[in-house]
Every structure is written in structure tokens, then in C-alpha cells.
Amino acid sequence: MMIPTEPIGSIPRPPELVAALKAGDVGGEQLEHLYEEAVRDTVLRFGATGSPVITDGEQRKFHNFWTYPVHGASNTEPDGFQIPFAAGHIRRMPRLARAPFRYQRYADDFLAMAQRFASVPVKQAVISPSALSLMYPPEGLPGYSRDQFLADLLAEHETEIRRCLARGAWKVQVDLTEGRLAVKLDPSGGLLTSFIDLNNLALGRFSDAERQRIGVHTCPGADRDSPHSQDVDYADLLPSLFNLKAGNFYVALAGEPDRVRVLKLIRQNMKPGQRVFVGVTAPIDPAIETPELVRDRVLQAAEYLPLDQLGTTDDCGFAPFCDDLSTTRDTAFAKIRARVEGTALAAAILEGRTQ
Template sequence: MSLPTEPIGSIPRSPALLAGIADHAAGRIDSEALDSLYDDALRDTIATLESLGSPVVTDGEQTKPSFLTYPLAGLDNLAPDGAVIPFADGHTRQLPRLAKGPFRYGARSGEYLAAARRYATVPVKQAVISPSALSLLYPQDPIPGYSREEFLDDLVDEVEADIRGALDGGAHTVQIDFTEGRFSLKLDPSGGVLRSLVELNNRVLARFTDSERARIGVHTCPGGDQDSTHSLDIDYTALLPHLFAVNAGVFYVQLASEADPDRVLATIATHLRPDQRVFVGVTDPIDPVVETPTQVRDRVLRAAEHIAPDRLGTCDDCGFAPFGDDTSTSRETAFAKVRARVEGTALAAESLGA
């Protein structure tokens, strides 16, 4: 038998690209030179993933500022003082704030997909940000002349267009990044905020057919940035029942970094619906130690004790550099972990087939 395996998204940017971004910001190189560096990084990322045997590739988010803020490129109705996301090591990330309406995307994922497909010879997966994450852009105090309800209506339209553009553009799968799900339980342990986030995501997914939703997945993890997380301390089993209420066909769940994977897997098995497949994380991007293929194999076989192999796949726990300036993991380490995932998944498939 075979088991599917997919990357989550981001690969650390090369030192040459990071230097070029800094040079462009300082006015030392022009936009054409920077675009050339982006193109080189994109081509190299896809070629390397393919050389490692990855049956599905991503663009490594080489040209995105972050997994979260790509739709905001060029918008002039944002202020810098939005919601703050604290991480366990004390550092924070701050979102912008919508200052006036209407809300529209400045860039769409289909543009990234088209660029990646120019170089890929295998299927390409496209990551998009969730409507629930972007809902955090709206401030607590209402925007004059643009209510939260109007914003959410516009947001749902924009996210639908983003996902549909990627599907129509030939994406193998479209992955909705939903890392704020677990974090919401830190803000509201009752789960009320989480339920509202799931409801908003389902508003978007209701606009797609069953066959389209089979190609739409949801990724969850406790956040990953600069070798730290924002919600690993939150009980995973409090999130999972709500996660599988999202009306998507595929789920990508962080697992390698969990202290009690059997407890998590048992909860997944209880709540995974018959029309859903789950990809379990078998490599931990935050751990600097590269997993061996044997370790990956054993993690897969452990998952198969709880989940039927025909509904199982593997992935990395999270992207390796969801924010473009994150250099905590080297590009070489990320690719080594991808190799271990691909080879270890193949070993597990052989064991399960036997």
C-alpha cells in the first residue's frame, strides 16, 4: 500500500534571499533584482523538494511576507496597532488593524500557485489563511460606517474567491491554516470563541461542493515561530472535537511535538468523520534534531493503531518558517526533516502493506 505525505508550507528563506530583502528595504537594490532573487529561491525550493522524493510540493512560501498577512499586500486601509499574539518565549507578533472599510484582498493565493506551477513537475499544494484568522483584523470598537457584520460578509466573499482561485488554478489541495484555533482556548477556555471561529470557517466552506471540499484541508498546530509556540500548553483534546466539525475533507494535525500522542490519536479517531482524512505530523520543525526515517515510520505505525491506514497520511507538524524573517531553523535542517518524512512514510507503508 502507499500512504500520502505532504509538506505544510513554509521553508526557511535562503541567506541570499534574506540579504536581498534587507538590501531592497535599504534601497541598495531595485525591485527587479529582488524579484530575481525571489524567483531563484522559488525554483530552488521546488527542485529540492522534488529531489527529496516529495510527491506533492509547495512554493515554500518563499515570496510571502508571512503565511498570515499575504492578502494584505498593498492595502492602504490598515493601521499597525492590531491584535498581539504572545509566544511562550516572550516574543510577540502583532497583526495590523483594519482602519476603514471595505475589506478586500490585496493579493491572492492563485498568484503564488501559478508561479510555483511554472517550475513544479509534481502536484502543487497551496496554503491559504483562514477567515477566522483574518477576522482578528477588525477592531473591538466598531469602524464608523462599516459594521463588523459587513466586514464578515466581505471577508467570507474574499476567502471564497481566494480558495476558488487556487482550486481553479490547478492546486492539488488547498490548505486552510487555522493555528488560531488552539490559541482561542487560551483566550476563552469555555470554547465560545472557538465555536464562533469554526462557524465562520464553515460559512466559507458551505459555498463549495462535496467534491471541492474533498480537496480542501485544514491545518492546526500550536503556532511555530522562532522556535517557540503560542498554545502548546493548551490541552489538544479540547480543540479536536471542534476541529473536526469544520466541513473540510482533509486535516493536517501537529502530533510529533505532543507529549501524549496516543491520547491525541484516540481523540482524533473518535471525532474523525467518515468523509475525512487526517495527515499526522511526524516531524517537529522546532526540534533542531533531525528525525530518522525509522522514527518517522514508528510514529506512523503508532497512528495506524488508532486510524485506518486508508484514512491516514503524514505531514510536518507546522511550516518551518511561517513568518518570512524567522531564521531559527536552517534551510538545510528543514530539507533533512522533509527527507526523513518522505522516507519514513514509505517504510511505514511497506510495514502496513505487509
């Protein structure tokens, strides 16, 4: 018996790359060399953990996982939507200042570089349409309606996913970290419903077979060892989450205070044909999980979820924002190794039980 295990995405960047990005005085060719070396080292170290699926660690995602497609766009301003974290700091999205909305880059470029160094399948994370929809100003834009903006946004998102699938991505993971945050911002559920509907418009453009290679990730945020929506009850998110037309779901679980309650919620709301990868390591916890702890978390999950719909993952990325140095690369890879080894230990026990 094999239980699939996959990472979420980001790995802390090498200190020299972080310093170069912060200084802003590194030329294009020199910076590209730092990016390439960071990707090469990340892919090699990822492979050394035994992970059957890897990512590029989001080394080249231009400052963060959220706004990489529009970084550097000339028609944006930096004073957009605010994301408050529990530690007290705030991240801001760019605001669309004038038409049209267009991606500046697609994630398949990141995938291509990782595949140059990889000897195992590579998955690719992309940002959700609902996250980028927050760029449109509440007061609107002259001559560019919200409906036209959303049409352009969905077209760009579809293009990005298709490019990643065509490039041979093992999976394309849509990051929906704003799902739980939506409930915090609007407890009525209206904002979350609008996010689910918008993302389903995108997912509905793909065939059933394609959607088996597409997944959705949800977590309460992770930046500088701090979440943005940990206080939101999963009961207010999961029933809507599993209405998404995706084949795979990556659900943060290791950092939850009552994992059994969340597993019961997942069981109640997951649908046939959906595989749920539950988080068994907590990136914002500095303690490194042992394989035995991961094993026990997997066995616990197997008590509540069908084995043919179960997978394991990390709760979230280890450094979704490039200046986040709260976790070291060594710690990240140690946690990943524990996830891989612990999942294998659990699979062996479960196989023995079924024989």
C-alpha cells in the same frame, strides 16, 4: 499500500532574500528576481526529497503566512491583534482602519510561479477567514459594520480558494493556527466556536467534491522555535475542529508529549470521509528525525486511525515568518526527506501485514 504524505507550507527563505527584505532597499525588479530564484531553488530541492506533493515554500508570501493577502493595504495600521509566543516575542497583525476590506493579492499567484518549476503536484496554503477576522477593531468602524466586514472577508476567501482550485492546486490548505490559540485566549470556548462557525460559512460555499480538495491545518504555532499555544489541551480543540466541513485535516502531533492520547482523541472525533494527516516531524525541534523514527510514528498512528483515512505531514511550516532563521533550509529538507522515506517504510510494513 500507499499512505499519502504532504508538507504544510513554509520553508526557510535563502539568507540573501531575508537580508534584502530586512534592508528594504532592493528595487522591485531586483527583489522579484530574488523571489523567483528562491521559489525555483525551493521547488527543485523539494523535488529532490522524493516528496510526491510540494509547495513553493511560501517564499513570496510577503513577510508571513498570516497577513500576506493584505500586506501593503493603505487602509490598515500596524497596531492590531497581538500573538504572544512562548519565547517571549510578540507578532502583531495589521488593524483595519477604514472600509472596505479587500485582498491585495491571492495565493494562486504564488501557485502559478511554483508550477513553472515543478514536476510533481503543488498544494497551496491559504489563511483562514477566522485569522483575518481579527483585523476588525473591537470598537467597530463607522459606516462599516462587522457583518459587512465578514461578508467581504468570506467573499475574498472564497475567491482565493476557487482561483487556486482553478489553477490546478493539488489541495488548498486553510491555515487555522489560531484555533488552539483561541482556546488559550478564551477558555470558555466561545471564541473557538465563533471561529469554527465562520470557517464553516466559507467551506459551505463549496461542493462535496471541492471540499475533498480542501484541508485545514492546526498546530500550536511555530516561530523562532517557539509555539504560542502548546499548553492548550487538544481535548479542548479537536471535537470542534472535526466539525469543519473539510475533507482533509493536518494535525500537529510529533511535538506532542503524549501522542497516543492525541491519536485516541482524533479517533473519537474524526468523521467518515475525513482524512487526517498526522505530524511525524517537528520543525521546531533542531534534531533531524530518521526515517526509522518516522516509520515508527506512522505505525503507531496506524494502530488508532483507519488506514484509508491516514496520511502524514510535518507538524507545521518551517519558517512561517520570513525573518525566522532558527531553522536552516538544509535541516528543513532533511526532515522532509525523512518524512517521505519513513512513511514509505511504514506503508511497506502495513501492506505486508494485510496480505
